[in-house]
Amino acid sequence: MSVPLDLIPAPHDASSLTLVDQLVQWARRRIEERVFRPGMRMPSIRTLALEKGVSRFTVVEAYERLVAQGYLDSRRGSGFYVRERAVSQLPGERRALTEAAPAPSTIDVVWLLRNMLHSSTRPEKGPGLGYLPSRWLDGDLITGALRTLGRQSGAQMLGFGTPQGFLPLRQQLQTRLEELEIGASPDQIVMVSGITQAIDLIARIYVQPGDAVIVGDPAWFQMFGRFASQGARLVGMPYTPDGPDLDALEQLIRTWHPKMLVINSVLQNPTGTSLTAAQAFRILRLAEEHDFIVVEDDIYGDLCPAGYAATRVASLDQLKRVIYLGSFSKTLAANLRVGFIACAPEVANAITDQKMLVGMTTPELNERVLYKILTEGHYRRHVERLRARLDGVRDKAVRMLEKAGMKVFFAPGAGMFLWADTGVDADVFAAAGHEDGFLLTPGSLFSPNQSPTTWMRFNVANCTDPALSVFLCRYLDSVARRAS
Template sequence: MSVPLTQIPTPHDTTSLTLVEQLVQWARRRIEERVFRPGMRMPSIRKLALDKGISRFTVVEAYERLVAQGYLESRRGSGFYVRERLGAVPTAEIRTIAAAAPAPATIDVVWLLRNMLHTGARPERSPGLGYLPGRWLDGDLITNALRTLGRQSGAQMLGIGTPQGFLPLRQQLQTRLEELEIGASPDQIVMVSGITQAIDLISRIYVKPGDAVIVGDPAWFQMFGRFASQGARLVGMPYTPDGPDLDALESLVETWRPKMLVINSVLQNPTGTSLTAAQAFRILRLAEAYDFIVVEDDIYGDLCPPSYPGTRLASLDQLKRVIYLGSFSKTLAPNLRVGFIASAPEVATAVSDQKMLVGMTSPELNERVLYKILTEGHYRRHVERLRARLDGVREKSVRMLEKTGMKLFLTPAAGMFLWADTGVDASALAAAGHEEGFLLTPGSLFSPLQSPTTWMRFNIANCGDPELSTFLCRYLDSVARRAS
């Protein structure tokens, strides 16, 4: 795979550097940010010199310096390739058991996470982000809750908290779960610092080296590394526009006898699909027949209108075999970091004990803030406004992507994501977008195999910049011209 070409840094960035040093700096920065990833082929000396208007000698000298510094390797007769450097931030190694690719693959989530931080201040140029833009959220909900807490006695903030979390908040969550027809007492609810910690705790308790864990293919990429660190063998479950391919799932569980299935039941990331009641029943029957745990991640549930046709597994199972996860990072603030696990009593006890071993308690201040927000009556109206704003941009984003020639997996009636077939190598498109100042999310990140793919996820709340459409059309047209 070749990396895309861009201009060398502008003179005001590199006034004291030679052309060779500028080119080295340009390449190093993109390698360190993992825009250019290990194994990618650099442009040929002739092509890079031509595109940048510099001499071949300059390119040769820059490439040789990059080889000496450990950033590139030279392969006789083939060219220069990005090298996996010792001492670089390690990628998470995934043990995969897909029959077609039994060898371990490498999943690199550092590239996206690092660049999310770099471009988070400009969400309008970040259609690859997994969060809503800050201008859509309501900071007053949080500041008002903090002011209320500030007027209370400070003595209550001096304790260490409890492993299960702030009790009044767990009681409030019991009421919210009842609205979803999920029965859970406060003792069955454990507060955590977001879905990521929830997955971490569950994997530590239940997943042993060699255990098979079924995840979506595609699915939320950050959990792949967590399960891999426990020695799990990840098995990808394919998706159709109607939801998970349950015939394929049945074949997978027959073959691999998994320990666990992890699934978004509503507004799946990244496809936007939701389970029907029939699909949910079939998944639970398989779980019972083959004795595996179902982890239901409902992080997008509040973006789903009450009338939306989606079924929670926990509402059918009542937490006998299903472990239900929820969070408020998508609707309130990404850095609030308050989530929860609802489960059978014995599971909640195990999670609470594991939480103490890993980090004692979760921050009670955050939990008290969330409690104030949920009980002061403004959160529901806030969520309704978010749904309305998403509804207002969804069709526009669909038209923009289709205008570029992309084909959508489906057009969900709710949620924040669109899963689109770009028709080109999505990783190369993401790298080219980064050069233009856009954060795009290649579909390979959402696969437990990190297989090359033409698919890409788009956040409809961040697709409004007209320059995005211009860039996508220009890039896709250029690829089509080269292919013809």
Template sequence: MGAVHQRIARRALTPGAKLPSIRALAETMRVSKSTVVEAYDRLAAEGAIRSRPGSGFYVAAPLAPLSLAEIGPRLDRAVDPFWVSRQSLDAGEGMLKPGCGWLPAQWMPIDGIRRALRGLGRTAEIAALTDYGPALGLPPLRRLLSRRLSERGMDAPPDQILLTESGTQAIDLLCRLLIGPGDTVLVDDPCYFNFLALLRAHGAKIVGVPYTPSGPDIALFAQALAEHRPRLYVTNSGLHNPTGASLAPSVAHRLLKLAEAHELIIVEDDIFADFEHEPAPRLAALDGLDRVVRIGSFSKTLSASVRCGYIAGRRDWIESLVDLRIATGFSSPRLSAELVLAMLKDGSYRRHLEALHGRLAKARAATRRRLGALGIEPWIEPAAGMFLWCRLPGGLDAGEIARRAISADLVLAPGNVFSPSQTASGFMRFNVAQCTDDRVYGTLEQAMKAAA
């Protein structure tokens, strides 16, 4: 009964769908046929299913509102992706957020944003302030993005770029286009936790592949392809979230050969590209945007309030994505696109990035030193970016530490939030830009002692 209820909650079974026969379910679940008969009788009695004599059993109950908490493994809220996101988004002024995934407000280009807003208010056409944007998004911004991608070795003409509200919306649109409920999707283990939440919302079967300092474990990646026949692989190539690792050229080439052999589509989420000093290899550049779709965003480097992301991909996919975009969001935010364009053109964004690279380097060194004093060591030394993926000392459980820390107004990101296999309980991700306050380390030390 629980299995049937769960499949209905996940939308794997919808009203009118036929259930497995009594014999088939008994064999699948390794129980007797009489057990299945009783389960179906009870489900019929409560109105969840109905019997059609001579035909079988069918789902009868109307769909309940979708609850993402019911999708995937049942986790304690301290090791749940939504727990970290909600605590970070709703944090009050006094809360510290070393577990969140964005820069502090004072690290963002505030003066440049204000200057661009004033400029738009004075000079922008009325349509830019009031109208919907074009179907693909603001043409001048797409042309500029095309040039930026060309500098990174990617040939993406403006008509192969679709503006979105964010990187998350970009992945959502691609999931709507490329997978259906029950399709298998490969992710890294660990990976960005919202990949897991979004894929579960689409009813995907998630398979994790262990991640190494140079990329996914190629032998296990090939094994997963042969065993599960996935439709998609979703990853970060540069400045991987949460580990900070970068893809090695040899691994990138082998990944693309495997993708071609197994007809695998790769979604390359590259929202951290502008944090790099020297760009790592990109699957989209090596592939020529054939099997690889590239996603970008300015939420992490410019403003999370100015919603602007994009998808670069094959023309036929972009054409279909436009229809999906219109159906689900109608148009990209034109004012946000105008603002991003203004900042990219006037040089303020470039100057902001130059200063940010140096500031983050100092923060990584300082955070690494102070965490080391508590016995917390980084898995690797990232070349750039805001994240340190760290191993806790003495078998400490990151989820337990996070539970204790939140009562002291400290939001942490325990390792199992990022792990589809739930094998990262001894790890934690730290955002170095959010670790500059001395209280982070005092509260963390107390939580570790209490957890021990």
């Protein structure tokens, strides 16, 4: 992989910069963007010299300057490593909300969150992205709903809205939940601005410093930081190709006495696994026996076709101790930001109060748009088309990854994610992908302790670019040749 130095960002008068200056700027930018993350080993002097087409002396001089500036550490006989730096040393950085004791200090999701937006306009270059490409979605559903609302009196848009959210939408969601065999009255449903806000509200209400929260290992990375900011002790539950390792879960429960378990029951991110009825029943039994809350995130549920082998814990529990979360950001638009929480009546009251304290009501305009989409009859057909498109690329993505030499953890029959063992350091692999124009998500982001790993998540909808297959094969072949 070769990245010409003329592609390295430089000040207005790039011609005045030496090759060393350009290389220093290139490395600093990638460190500040968390492409090269704290503790990561930088490319060897020989490797970087070959990739950039410069002398080894140039690389040595650049690395030494970066050491002097506090960006790198030099370890004799081992190489150069990205230094863990104070927030004030990184221009524009903010300390991650993950340092409240006793939370682990290594949780860091800034790298992916920053770079997601960099690749949002070119999803084919973002196999690590967590959403579907915009060309797969139906903007007419949203614009049509907006036109309908635009013909109505604007007076109804001038108030604050209701604390729990737009009532007709909650009534519509009641019907949708009934189809999943989950009983919830409108008073048991609270509208929120997506799953992220739902997790935030739940953490604020239920989690105290020192409380244990069991999460998947691997699992959705963004919730780690939210729970950790409350001082939670995050405990990782391992996964097998059949789903969560429930024997391990039971041992973790007996050891840590958790306050709650957070789980994707359907098409789990990133493994793609789903709960069987037996697994869901056992989780519920453990929750009742050990008195903890189950937070069930079903954000990918609409991508699961009828008849697919998947069971929601809330359908067994009927919201007694399960708090059920849903959203439409994956199927309609990432920035629509309309999600909901379904739960016991007293929990709904507490969440509504906390929601008002934190940010008042959620935008009723967005909720009215979603209501129009759900009630005009086009959403179901839209989701069916999404499922069909995913079915059309999933097996191809599996074959592409296997051709490159990776091992796929589990090949689901629905959904958008594959979890694959690359056989190499995934952080370094992701950095190499960034240089080649691809956003890859290293598996360390999906672990509550961010342990180094060889695993990566791939979004099958964004794995259709032939250049991606070429890059994956080339990189893994080059690593194998160097190892031999």
